[in-house]
Amino acid sequence: MGMGFLKGLIWLDLGGNNLTGNIPFTISGLERLQRLNLYNNMIEGLILEEICQLRNLGELDLSNNRISGVIPNCISNLSLLERLYLGSNRLESSIPLNIWGLENLFSLDLSFNSLGGHLSSTMKKMQTLEYLELSRNEIAGEIPSIIGAFESLRFLDFSNNSFQGGIPQSFGNLKGLDLLELSYNNLSGAIPKSLEALPYLKDLNLSFNKLVGEIPSSGPFVNFTAESFLGNSALCGNPVFGVPPCPTIPTYQNSEMKNILIKCILLVIASIITLVILVYLLRRLRKSNMEIPTSLNEFPALEHRMISYQELCQGTNNFCESNLLGVGGFGSVYKGILSDRTIVAVKVLSLQLSGAFKSFDAECKVLRTIRHRNLVKVITTCTNPEFRALVLEYMSNGSLEKWLYSHNYCLDLLQRINILVDVASALAYLHQGQSESILHCDLKPTNILLDEGMVAHVGDFGIAKILVENKDSTHTKTLGTIGYIAPEYGFEGKVSIKTDVYSYGITLLEVITRKKPTDDMFTGDFTLRQLVIASIPDRMMDVVDEGLLRIEDGRDTIALQSILSSIMELGLRCSEELPDTRMDIKDVLVKLNKIKSTFFENRNRVTRHDD
Structure with a gap:
């Protein structure tokens, strides 16, 4: 296969075919390639070092093949890489240390391989990584505590390996974590109480390890069931978790602990008094021009580049x-x-x-x-x-609107799911990522832009609103787009974070059906939402975008229907008439990531069946 002459090629997608043989070494000639998708084939051989010469690569998907050997060290040359999918192959040896130096990496999937060794404690802190999937390998040793510093992490699956030691206390710093899967390992020690501080943790599986002690009971743990803790014979706590109550501490031990606590408190108070006295004396000695800034506002603001x-x-x-x-x-x-x-x-x-x-x-x-x-x-x-x-x-791939309605473009299901996840991530940040919620107020496909790697970016904040802290809603002149405006916004001019959720729900339904909410077919009380409701469950495939079904032709029909049904159900729950009945955008993110995992599992199952 000679392809090196295609030097201007930006995107190569040959996924879902019956390709055999090895990856050709001439692939190094694709100098401008940004996306290489060879998933769901029967490709064998090694991951060639020639791939490391594709310096513009942002996405590499070789999953669901028969590729063997090791992950080459030169993978670190791909500094622009955002998505790396090597799951469901026959890779061996350990994960190269320098893979953790890919500063732009957003998603890493190495699951269903034969990777072994340890995860190095000297790995670098990854600022952008949100999806980390290493399940079903042979990785041993302790889980490095540095992973607790991967602040953007939402999905972490280390299940079905041979990890030992304790669950790092630092995992309590992963404030955006939605899913934590550590089942079927050899982990020991107590479950860190620091996990109680994870506000968005919806899925936890610590089953079939060697964990001991009390199961935490507050924070996200109030929603977990016994299934999260099966196969750990020495756990105790709330009987709802299927474990015995923890033994009470003897009275004399309680008394001793109280004495120690009192001594510690007195020591802290004495230290504070001493510190106050020192600060007072120091300020008396200082001149007025030696004062220390007490507010971030007193530091010079960072300036944007000046452009005339x-x-x-x-x-x-x-x-x-x-x-x-x-x-x-x-x-x-x-x-x-x-x-x-x-x-x-x-x-x-x-x-x-x-x-x-x-x-x-x-x-x-x-x-x-x-x-x-x-x-x-x-x-x-x-x-x-x-x-x-x-x-x-600049967003080189234009708007989502263009990709939905231009005859020259068509998005596959995974691309649509990724875009929906990206937009939900943006909304979650706007609504809950700072002290004051920011409302977009005009979310729609024309305001969702795609970069060269097909990552979605929300733009056009011309009518955005900033809600002051502890205020649920405000009133304003309605300026949003008909068809995407929530009822309470259109009729009363009333906005809240649930206003954006409604627009997101309508956009989601549009992404799957390829029908605008303003289409001529929708008149009176008959809306895009009503069309979808009437189609579920028996005629659902009649309203799904025909182009999407053509692309996904050949997949397990039942599995595809299930995934599409789950997505459209999300759209309906987001676009409910009453704001209080709409889903929280963080919960939408959790559901979408589950749907995405199901998509990959079905793809893996089909591939293994074909093998």
């Missing part, structure tokens, strides 16, 4: 129509190239439109306070008395 109006004119060919990317409610967006060759999107406001200045101020206020991998990044602003523009990160 002239540079924007030059970079957009004087805002030429050929550079126009799209037109929105308050202005136009142009593709531009800055003086350092950075490609950007320039959002220019039409100042003559009513509300344009308010829109610009709202967007600036929101964008300067947030940063998340699934939000469009603002690079800087450019203003003068007659001009207002936002300079934004």
Whole structure:
């Protein structure tokens, strides 16, 4: 297979075929390749080091094949890699240490292999990793505590290995963790009480280990059942967990512990008094100009890059129509190239439109306070008395709207699930990631943009609202898009975080059905939501996007129907009439990740059956 001459190729997807043989060494000639998908085939041989020459690669999916040998050390050369899927192969040896140095890695799946060795305690802290799947291997040794510093981690599955030692206390720092799977290992010691601090932990499986002591009872543990703790004979605690009550501590031990506690408290109080006296004396000696800043606001703010109006004119060919990317409610967006060759999107406001200045101020206020991998990044602003523009990160694959309705494009099911996960992650961050909730108020496919790796980014915050802390809702003039607006927003101008959840639910249904909520077929009380409700369960496949069904043709029909049904059920639960009955976006994320795991499990099952 000679393919090295395809030097301009960006995306190669040959997944789900019956390819045999080895990966050709000529693959190194695909210099600009960003996505390489060879999953669900019968490819054998090794992972060639030639793959490490594809320096622009953002996604590598070789899962569900018969690839053997080791993961090459040169994998660290792929510094832009975001998704690495090598699951369900025949890989051996240990995981290369430098794989943990891939700073942009978002998702790592090495499950269902024969990988052994230990996970090194010297691995680097991974800032962006959200999905870590190492199940069904032969990895031994202790779980490194550094994994507790992977702050973005949402999904962690180390089940069916040979891990020993205790569950790291540092796992209590994984505040965004939705799923923790450690079953079928040789873990010992107590279950860390630090896990009680994980607010979004919905799935926990510690069964069939050698854990001892009391099972924590607060935080997420109030929702767990005995299934999470089976096969650990020395656990105790609440009988609801299927374990005996813990023995009470003898009275004399209680008394001794109280004495120790009192001594510790007195020691702390004495230390505080001493510290206060020292601080007082130190301040008396200092001059007035030696004061220490007490607020973050007293430190100089970080500044965005300065870009002149002239540079924007030059970079957009004087805002030429050929550079126009799209037109929105308050202005136009142009593709531009800055003086350092950075490609950007320039959002220019039409100042003559009513509300344009308010829109610009709202967007600036929101964008300067947030940063998340699934939000469009603002690079800087450019203003003068007659001009207002936002300079934004350029999204080379355009909008979700384009991918849904252009005849030249079609998304497979995994891509759609990934996009829905990305958007839900962005909303969860906006709603719950800071002290004051941020509402988008206009979520729809045109405001969901896709980068070169098909990662979704939510943009266009022109009518966003910031809710002050402890306030559930506010009232405002309705400016959202018909079809996506929640009922309470459209009729009363009332918004809350559940307003965005409604728009998300409608968008989700649109992504699966490829039908706009504003389509001519929807009149009166007959809506996209009513169409989906009427189709479940018997005629569900009649409303699913025909293009999606063509792509997924050949999959297990029952499994596919089950996955699609679960997704559409989420859409319906998010778009309920009453705000209080809609799902929390964090729970939506948990459900979507479960659906994604089911998707991979079914794909693995089909592959193993074919083998």
